[in-house]
Amino acid sequence: MASTSDKQIIFITGATNGIGLDSAIHLANASPNNHIIIGARNLSKGEKVLADIQATKSPKGSFSLVQLDATDDSSITAAAQQLQKDFGRLDILVNNAGICPENASPEDAWPSRSTYRSIFETNVFGPSLITEALLPLLKQSKAPKIINVSSSLGSIAAISDHDAAFSGAPYPAYRMSKAALNMLTAYQYFHLKQFGFKIWTYCPGYVVTDLGRDREQREKLGMESSETSAVGIVEIVEEEEGWGGGWVYWKEGEQLPW
Numbered sequence: 490m491a492s493t494s495d496k497q498i499i500f501i502t503g504a505t506n507g508i509g510l511d512s513a514i515h516l517a518n519a520s521p522n523n524h525i526i527i528g529a530r531n532l533s534k535g536e537k538v539l540a541d542i543q544a545t546k547s548p549k550g551s552f553s554l555v556q557l558d559a560t561d562d563s564s565i566t567a568a569a570q571q572l573q574k575d576f577g578r579l580d581i582l583v584n585n586a587g588i589c590p591e592n593a594s595p596e597d598a599w600p601s602r603s604t605y606r607s608i609f610e611t612n613v614f615g616p617s618l619i620t621e622a623l624l625p626l627l628k629q630s631k632a633p634k635i636i637n638v639s640s641s642l643g644s645i646a647a648i649s650d651h652d653a654a655f656s657g658a659p660y661p662a663y664r665m666s667k668a669a670l671n672m673l674t675a676y677q678y679f680h681l682k683q684f685g686f687k688i689w690t691y692c693p694g695y696v697v698t699d700l701g702r703d704r705e706q707r708e709k710l711g712m713e714s715s716e717t718s719a720v721g722i723v724e725i726v727e728e729e730e731g732w733g734g735g736w737v738y739w740k741e742g743e744q745l746p747w
């Protein structure tokens with residue numbers, strides 16, 4: 490690998506699909522100074538994605554790949570060790586990996602213990618423990634940043650307004666997991682700002698991906714592409730005006746209530 494010592498090192502979890510993948514491509518195209526580490530729970534899928542980017546996207550920035558399953562502690566430890574060995578520091582962590590296996594059906598209105606467990610393992614325990622494992626590397630950065638990819642479905646303020654758009658939307662375990670993730674942002678910001686960290690909760694909008702296993706329906710409804718979510722991630726990384734940090738932001742830069 491060419492020297493990355495002067496580059497901005499950016500690690501994106503769940504970067505093999507959807508918003509994570511588009512963010513990886515957009516960040517690489519934003520600057521030749523960006524080095525993007527693709528986090529892949531499935532290494533062979535990650536290798537395929539990386540080969541495809543190199544062959545078709547002519548990225549300005551550089552890439553590498555790390556295996557990371559947000560639900561597996563040994564995978565998190567191994568990923569942290571690999572990043573330590575390869576780079577010795579991390580500038581930006583994007584906690585993007587997430588799942589929403591619930592359905593918009595009455596049977597899923599009150600989830601089972603196993604549904605809660607699987608969603609919280611990936612969406613809450615994963616980003617909490619990944620951040621913890623990578624903190625020593627982030628502390629080596631001159632300008633450490635963490636972006637936690639959440640959802641406005643996790644907003645307690647939004648669901649408390651019963652007339653608001655999406656207040657009646659289902660997915661209770663997913664919603665609770667994103668509310669917990671928002672607390673992680675607030676907690677991290679309180680404790681890490683003294684070390685120069687900037688931290689965001691980012692809502693990427695309702696976009697076409699495989700999150701709900703309903704890509705075709707999202708396309709039919711005319712939902713926006715996940716590239717629009719990647720634009721907001723680039724704006725945060727580039728510290729464009731309006732993205733102050735320490736709070737929850739909509740993909741177009743507007744601050745949202747927690």
Ligand SMILES: NC(=O)c1ccc[n+]([C@@H]2O[C@H](COP(=O)([O-])OP(=O)(O)OC[C@H]3O[C@@H](n4cnc5c(N)ncnc54)[C@H](OP(=O)(O)O)[C@@H]3O)[C@@H](O)[C@H]2O)c1
Binds near residue numbers: 508530
């Ligand atoms: N799409 C939306 O409308 C929307 C709205 C609000 C918030 N979000 C949030 O945006 C983030 C990205 O979602 P998406 O819409 O891009 O979904 P997606 O298309 O399903 O992609 C999710 C990514 O996360 C990875 N992933 C899943 N479980 C993992 C685990 N245990 N460890 C590591 N990686 C894992 C997936 O890996 P594989 O490639 O191996 O499947 C995939 O790369 C999520 O946090 C989601 O909650 C999405």
